Amino acid sequence: MNVEESGFIVPLTHLQRRPGNMWETELALRAPADMGVALAQVEPDSELVAEVRLESVLDGVLATASVHYQVIAECARCLEALEWGDSSEFVELFLYPETDSRGREIQGGDHEWVEGDSESVARFIENDSLDFEEVIRDAIVLDLPLKPLCDPDCQGLCATCGEKRDVGAHDHVVQDPRWAALESLREE
Numbered sequence: 001m002n003v004e005e006s007g008f009i010v011p012l013t014h015l016q017r018r019p020g021n022m023w024e025t026e027l028a029l030r031a032p033a034d035m036g037v038a039l040a041q042v043e044p045d046s047e048l049v050a051e052v053r054l055e056s057v058l059d060g061v062l063a064t065a066s067v068h069y070q071v072i073a074e075c076a077r078c079l080e081a082l083e084w085g086d087s088s089e090f091v092e093l094f095l096y097p098e099t100d101s102r103g104r105e106i107q108g109g110d111h112e113w114v115e116g117d118s119e120s121v122a123r124f125i126e127n128d129s130l131d132f133e134e135v136i137r138d139a140i141v142l143d144l145p146l147k148p149l150c151d152p153d154c155q156g157l158c159a160t161c162g163e164k165r166d167v168g169a170h171d172h173v174v175q176d177p178r179w180a181a182l183e184s185l186r187e188e
């Protein structure tokens with residue numbers, strides 16, 4: 001696959017620092033190896049595309065994005081390999097860094113910004129750029145299924161033969177010799 005990689009870090013060179021200004025861009029990214037949950041993950045090294053709209057607001061930059069990616073997973077019941085294309089959306093505010101009296105950037109201070117959720121952490125603009133790796137990762141991980149299924153009615157694996165149990169089509173005679181021995185005992 002030929003991916004013209006743009007990287008997760010977006011410089012704000014094209015966005016004027018005046019509220020209301022807008023800039024749209026598309027990021028072509030290569031998926032890192034560890035983006036996912038136990039049974040589902042973004043296919044490592046696959047192409048991940050993020051359509052991003054950046055908007056200057058009073059104290060920072062508001063990013064609205066739609067991310068498209070390829071998922072590889074395993075059915076939680078029958079372990080069948082699964083694959084599908086998916087997308088996630090997010091809206092994230094990146095704040096301008098606070099500066100002290102000498103104009104130096106202060107990181108990690110107290111902030112007024114609370115996004116409904118008291119646990120949300122403020123993100124900052126660093127070196128006049130936005131780093132999207134963590135936001136994209138968070139958005140995708142939230143959307144991936146914890147228990148992917150090949151089919152909502154998947155019957156899982158047969159405890160006897162280990163084969164996938166298809167609905168209604170798995171009615172085999174138990175061949176285990178220990179059972180045969182028990183059977184013959186019962187007959188005596």
Ligand SMILES: [Zn+2]
Pocket residue numbers: 075076077078079080149150151154155156
């Ligand atoms: Zn299954």
Ligand SMILES: [Zn+2]
Pocket residue numbers: 158159160161162163170172
């Ligand atoms: Zn079986």
